Amino acid sequence: MLKVNFHNILLIVLGTSLWACKAKNDFQGLEYAPNMYHSVPYEGLSQITDENEGKWLSNREDGLGEYYNSNPNNSNNMNMREPVPNTVKRNENGYLPYRIHKDSAEYAGRVLVNPLDSTAELLAEGKILFGVYCITCHGETGQGDGLVGKVFMGVPPYNLGRVKELPGGQIFHTITHGRGRMMSHASQVTVEERWKITRYVQVLQNQN
Numbered sequence: 001m002l003k004v005n006f007h008n009i010l011l012i013v014l015g016t017s018l019w020a021c022k023a024k025n026d027f028q029g030l031e032y033a034p035n036m037y038h039s040v041p042y043e044g045l046s047q048i049t050d051e052n053e054g055k056w057l058s059n060r061e062d063g064l065g066e067y068y069n070s071n072p073n074n075s076n077n078m079n080m081r082e083p084v085p086n087t088v089k090r091n092e093n094g095y096l097p098y099r100i101h102k103d104s105a106e107y108a109g110r111v112l113v114n115p116l117d118s119t120a121e122l123l124a125e126g127k128i129l130f131g132v133y134c135i136t137c138h139g140e141t142g143q144g145d146g147l148v149g150k151v152f153m154g155v156p157p158y159n160l161g162r163v164k165e166l167p168g169g170q171i172f173h174t175i176t177h178g179r180g181r182m183m184s185h186a187s188q189v190t191v192e193e194r195w196k197i198t199r200y201v202q203v204l205q206n207q208n
C-alpha cells in the first residue's frame, strides 16, 4: 500500500496533471513553447523576389503572424537557392520518367510522340541498336527469324497484320515493358535509344 504522506500525494497530483496534457481524440495536447517544435514554414519552391512579401505580418487579431513567403536571408529573397554550377537538369532532353502502366500499351500508342526525327543518321543508329538488342529474336528484316527467335518461337513479323499497324508509342512501350514472353529492355536501352530503335522498327514495318 502507498503511504499517505506529502511526497506521495505530490507524485499523484503531478502525475495526473501531466497525464491530462496528453493528446487524444480532437485535443492536440498542451505544448510548451510550440514555436520550438513547429518552425515557420517557407514555401519551398517559391522564388518570390518582392521584398515586402517576406515581411512578418503580426497584425492579426489572434496575435499569430502570417508566415513568410520569401526569404529575407537568401539572395533575392528566394527560398530556393540557385542550383550549384554544372548541375544536370532532370529533364535535359525532354524525357520525363516513363510512368505509363505496363498494361496500357494501346494508350501509350495513342499519346506518345517520338521526339526524334527520322533522319538517315538516326535510322543508322537505330539499326545498330536493333542489331545489338533485338535482332537475335526478331531477325535482320524483322521477320521473327533471328537465331534465338527460331528456337524461341512466336516472334511475330513486323510487317504483317496487327504488328504492322502498331504506332511508334506502342513500339516504345513494348521495348520499355516487354510483351508476353518478350522481356522488358528498359534496363538495357535508354529512353533516347528506345526512340531510335522505334524509328528503325517502323522502317521494317513498312517493308513489303
Ligand code: HEC
Binding pocket: 130, 133, 134, 135, 136, 137, 138, 148, 152, 153, 154, 155, 156, 163, 166, 170, 171, 174, 175, 179, 180, 181, 182, 183, 185, 197, 198, 201
Ligand atoms: C528474347 C526474344 C526477344 C527479344 C530480344 C526482343 N523481342 Fe520483341 N518480341 C518477342 C516476342 C516473343 C514477341 C511476341 C510477344 C507477344 O505478342 O506475346 C515480341 C513482340 C514484339 C513487338 C510486337 C508487340 C505487339 O504489340 O505485338 C515489337 C514491336 C517488338 N517485339 C519489338 C522489339 C524490339 C524493338 C526489341 C529490341 C529492343 C525486341 N523486340 C527484342 C521476342 C523478343
